[in-house]
Amino acid sequence: MINRGLIKESQVRIVWQSDEVPQDPISVRVGLDPALTKRLQEALVGIDAARAKSIPMPTNYTGFVLATDGDYKRVLDASVTVGRIPTKP
8 A cells, every 4th residue: 555655654553563474365255166266276376476567466466376274374363363353253
C-alpha cells in the first residue's frame, strides 16, 4: 500500500515481524476437483521471476512456489495471539 501511494510510511506501525514466508497464498475451496487444483498449482508455479515481470503482478512479486499450511504457522499463531483471527473451537 505504501508503494502504491495509498498510505504513507509514517501511518504504519509494525507490531510484529515474522521470519520471511512465501508470498501471498493462493488457496482453493474445499471439494474442488483435485485434477483442477493440480493444474492451477502447476500453472502458478510455472510463473518464474522473468515471466512475473511480463504480466501484471504487484511490485516485488517474483512468481509462486508451492507452500503448505506449515509455512504460515508462525504467522497464523501470531494472528491468533494478537486477536486478529479467532481460535478454532
